[in-house]
Amino acid sequence: MLYTSTRDASIKVSSATAISQGISNEGGLFVPESIPSLCEADFERIAALDYIGRAKEVLKLYLTDFTEDELEYCVNGAYNGTFDNNCPAPLKKLDNGEYILELWHGPTCAFKDLALQLLPFLLTTSAKKVGKGRTVILVATSGDTGKAALEGFADVENTDIVVFYPNNGVSPMQKLQMDTQKGNNVFVCSINGNFDDAQSGVKRIFTDNSIKALLKENGMEFSSANSINWGRLVPQIVYYVSAYCDLLKNGEDLTNGFNVVVPTGNFGNILAAYYAKYMGVPINKLICASNSNNVLTDFIKTGKYDRNREFFTTASPSMDILISSNLERMLYHLGNNDAKGTAKLQKSLAQTGEFSIEGEMLEQLQSLYSAGCCDDTNTLETIKDKFNKYNYLLDTHTAVAVKVYDDYVKASADRTPTVIASTASPYKFSASVLKAIDNSKCCSDEFEMLESLMSVTGVDAPAPIKALKGATPRFNNICEKDEMIDVVLKFLKI
Ligand SMILES: *Cc1c(COP(=O)(O)O)cnc(C)c1O
Secondary structure (H helix, E strand, O other), rough: EEEEOEEEEEEEEEEEHHHOOOOOOOOOOOEEEOOOOHHHHHHHHHHHOHHHHHHHHHHHHHOOOOOOOHHHHHHHHHHOOOOOHHOOEEEEEEEEEEEEOHHHHHHHEEEHHHHHHHHHHHHHHHHHOOOEEEEEEEOOOHHHHHHHHHHHHHOOOOEEEEEEEEOOOOOHHHHHHHOOOOOEEEEEEEEEEOOOOHHHHHHHHHHHHHHHHHHHHEEEEEEEEOOHHHEEEEEEHHHHHHHHHHHHHHOOOOOOOOOEEEEEEHHHHHHHHHHHHHHOEEEEEEEEEEEOOOOHHHHHHHOOOEEEOOOOOOHHHHOOOOOOOOHHHHHHHHOOOOHHHHHHHHHHHHHOOOOOHHHHOOOOOOEEEEEOOHHOOOOOHHHHHHHHHHOOOOOOOHHHHHHHHHHHHHHHHHOOOEEEEEEEOHHHHHHHHHHHHOOOOOOOHHHHHHHHHHHHOOOOOOHHHHOOOOOOOOOOEEEEHHHHHHHHHHHHOO
16 A cells, blocks of 8 residues: 655655655655555454454555564554553443543553554654654644653654643643653753644644755754554544444444544544544544534635634644644545645635635535534533533543533434543642532642542543642743754754
């Protein structure tokens, strides 16, 4: 299987090149030339395997230039012993036909671990295969990617990693998680700006030819751990396949398939569900849930994408995004793999902050997706309601998805079984979750609130979060948007 660019049809590279490079030279994203498919017998066979086995079965369809041994090494390194109970993506039943896919049992307690525990193995294996030297990973994060990438890449041979996060755009726990990161090859810096500023800054560095040349002279090359990297997306397809396998095993009635609800920011997670659907997983509707930064809700409802709007800092900070970079891949597929058309839309987005689609493309988008959004008040109310009703504690991001799903059911009366992606542990966002459950217990100390939340709910916090209590930050850096490149070069000593 070869990979091409969303902006240039003449590009054809192996998966190892796509992963080690991260982004195509002209700024496009790598996409598979065709989407592989699985049949019912395949799913039955895969359902009998554990998560590592399922991952290998899915990955080998996309990474055809990796050997069996290489794949084995990668999936074992990523998923053996790194997640609670060796179960990276358990499916929990919330109500009849309503399931929560818990994706936060990894070392950093957010769904990013599913991809970022695997990416370092995929990337170092790819770099070896294509004969590259040292890989420098640049990350822009709205909170969770940064920590998950740091944890994945810390002290990985032949790599360096620099993470930028928006100074006022991450939760105190996310900030502490990143600022306390260990490892000799890691650097963490906050920027005066929001996530989109961080992401644009990183993209600018990636595509600056003089900087690329400077790295090359020093035996280094950039790559990305953001979901623009195919190596981030492909591991995410696995858990949708795995969820289907678990529904089959549970004997759920899937005559009409099942719906998937995803709390969305950069459109990576929900795009992985789209790929799973095209591989044969009987996903019916893909329901895209946004917070008050509802640029995707408007786009799916009207066909007009417009980032020129107020940016809100919300209780679900990992979704505070107005430029959803993976939407580019979806546009490419919606246009029947039209690189020219995609390049044009992206150019319009870069120049004016908006673009529109219409006709068949819009119809197709709307037949695949449904969309909704939820503000902070409704998010916190949902956390409280669901805890009272099910004794189940949602984090703020997952609560957005649950509320949007409830609205969807009310409006559509669609009772198809549904899987809701749960993207973070509630203890990553203790302050907001405690505010929802028992406002009177809120205070200024993060760990006091964590203790209160445990005692009020009886739900235990994950060990990696409890372990942060009393930890001293190692990093305390801040820079301006236009200083990001200097920060990177200084760290690399070039
Ligand atoms: C990253 C993140 C999201 C958004 O995922 P995308 O793939 O960017 O759409 C949602 N929830 C949490 C907790 C996250 O960390």
